[in-house]
Amino acid sequence: MQIRKFTWATKSAWLLAKELKSEFRTRYALNAVFMFALTTLAVTSFSIGAFALTPRIVSSLLWLVIFFSSLSGLAQVFVKEEEAKTASLLRLVAAPDTVFLGKLLFNLALLLMLELIVVPLFMVWMNVSILNLGLFLSVLLLGTLGLVCATTILAVIVSKARAKGSLFAVLSFPVLLPLLIASIDGTRLSLEGQEFAAGWGDIRLLVSYLVVMFVASFLLFDSVWSE
């Protein structure tokens, strides 16, 4: 066997690959998140009916669907480790930074896959056209990144407590609120067809939020993971 130097980047990539492989074997989190998003979307569209919605409402609904779907599935990545009792093994095999990055990237992949399906579906069902696609995609991407950065550490916290499902929602809402405010506003601007420059405040907020949350969770991860 070739002797290779295993940097933390390599290990994170391997952890991501392992997560994706095991996820596609059972598809548990994937199914939960997709079905939840689909159901919420269907219920929303059904209850609104043929009523025409303003961009403000549409953007709020989109982010609500994303927010609640992520709550249903993102804690899974740590909860399944605790339940299958493989958490200790993972702790022995990989350094905390590696675990954090690997799980974060997996959550990101999961959420992006979800959005790839849900966002077009949402636009079709709500009969809305995206007038500024560049701004829309930037806000979506940055919002998703910020969401996974903040929720990964919360997922670890929740995986070690009881009442996991409801607790995750309760803990994440206050922390995610700045992100939601910025994303909803940015999406609204893009749906209204405003220029990219108009969304600059939101983009700045999203980027700063993303950086701050990533650094804070990165620093905190070890203390919680080794509990």
Added chain:
Amino acid sequence: MFWKVVLLIWMSAVIAAAFLLPAPQSQLGPASRIFFFHVPVAWVAVLAFLLSFVFSIMYLKTRKLDYDAKASTSSRLGLLFVILATISGSIFAKSTWGSFWNWDPRETSIFILLLIYGAYFALRSAVESRERRAALSSAYAIMAFVAVPFLVFVVPRVYLSLHPTTSVIDVRLQMQMPPAILITFLASLLGFTFLFIWMFNLERRINILAARQKEV
């Protein structure tokens, strides 16, 4: 004992002054007197959160459960003060603008603080082991504290809201407060801070005694 009495006299003087002096803002009339109570209480609520954040960091660095007890005490008192701040603010909103709640930036941030405290205690009650509870709640307190500056400073600036600004901001902008008002306000601020410190001390002593009793 001495300081307790001093605090009592101080707060009585503050309350008396708040009601006897001419009202701070003539347009709003007597309702603006709430300024003397609402602002200090909100200030203490944020201070309590800051303390909780500091104690949480200290716990994670030293792993001494004493810090966790202090963080939890500080949060518990912070919850009390934030409830007071929300209620006083909403009474003021009703008497001035006719509705109890408007979701303007300041109201939203105090409500989020309330949610954070609630979430903190929900987390604490969901964990049984003492060390684990301490570690998890410390991590959450730190994460929540990091998110708060966005809400308090960034969001109101970026979103020059279409909502009415609270008169707290207006009154604060009137930096040329007549000296009597300024003194009363600062005295109230100090008084409520010392009230918090006194309650914090009491609860700490209770905790220490309870822990000692458990050992016996």
